[in-house]
Amino acid sequence: MISIIVAIASNNCIGKGDALPWHYPEDLRYFRQVTTNHRVLMGRRTFLSIIGRLGRPLPDRESLVASRDPDFAYPGVTVIRDLEAFLREDHADEVFVIGGREIYKAALPYADRLYITRIMKDYPGDVFFPAYPAEDFRLIRQHDDRELSFRVYERIRP
Numbered sequence: 210m211i212s213i214i215v216a217i218a219s220n221n222c223i224g225k226g227d228a229l230p231w232h233y234p235e236d237l238r239y240f241r242q243v244t245t246n247h248r249v250l251m252g253r254r255t256f257l258s259i260i261g262r263l264g265r266p267l268p269d270r271e272s273l274v275a276s277r278d279p280d281f282a283y284p285g286v287t288v289i290r291d292l293e294a295f296l297r298e299d300h301a302d303e304v305f306v307i308g309g310r311e312i313y314k315a316a317l318p319y320a321d322r323l324y325i326t327r328i329m330k331d332y333p334g335d336v337f338f339p340a341y342p343a344e345d346f347r348l349i350r351q352h353d354d355r356e357l358s359f360r361v362y363e364r365i366r367p
């Protein structure tokens with residue numbers, strides 16, 4: 210199963226340069242809770258920004274990093290060179306796609322679930338969540354916490 214997890218501001222912004230334009234500890238906690246003990250798939254740029262911040266890959270998760278660069282490697286990390294083929298495979302476990310924009314865009318057609326944290330506020334930035342057919346998904350869970358709304362959608366149309 211392929212799941213996408215993302216935080217999106219009201220103006221659709223998801224990033225500024227290589228970073229998140231906001232800091233919400235409750236969203237980071239939610240992200241950790243949902244993704245821990247799962248495989249997490251990300252683009253090379255998002256991976257490098259995690260390394261820049263934490264000095265290591267996300268703990269207690271297996272990191273899969275998409276890169277077309279034949280020389281890219283990192284200890285303990287699986288590099289995915291053929292992203293489309295990986296997304297098309299059947300995965301018995303829930304694989305979480307954790308960004309960034311390029312990887313979300315590639316994964317959206319294959320996503321069975323979307324874990325979207327809606328931030329009820331605009332943020333300035335230069336990276337936006339790609340357009341997708343929202344009518345292909347239905348809301349199955351929601352809880353709100355001040356300006357954040359944690360929502361889970363599942364695919365209802367192939």
Ligand SMILES: NC(=O)c1ccc[n+]([C@@H]2O[C@H](COP(=O)([O-])OP(=O)(O)OC[C@H]3O[C@@H](n4cnc5c(N)ncnc54)[C@H](OP(=O)(O)O)[C@@H]3O)[C@@H](O)[C@H]2O)c1
Binds near residue numbers: 251293
């Ligand atoms: N709001 C959120 O929840 C959230 C979460 C994560 C990230 N973000 C934001 O997203 C932004 C980063 O997104 P981004 O789109 O610039 O970068 P990205 O998706 O993290 O990484 C892009 C890289 O992934 C690799 N890639 C892309 N398509 C591929 C394919 N089809 N096959 C194999 N490898 C592929 C390429 O690596 P090579 O160049 O090595 O080939 C490409 O340069 C940042 O601003 C970050 O803060 C936001």
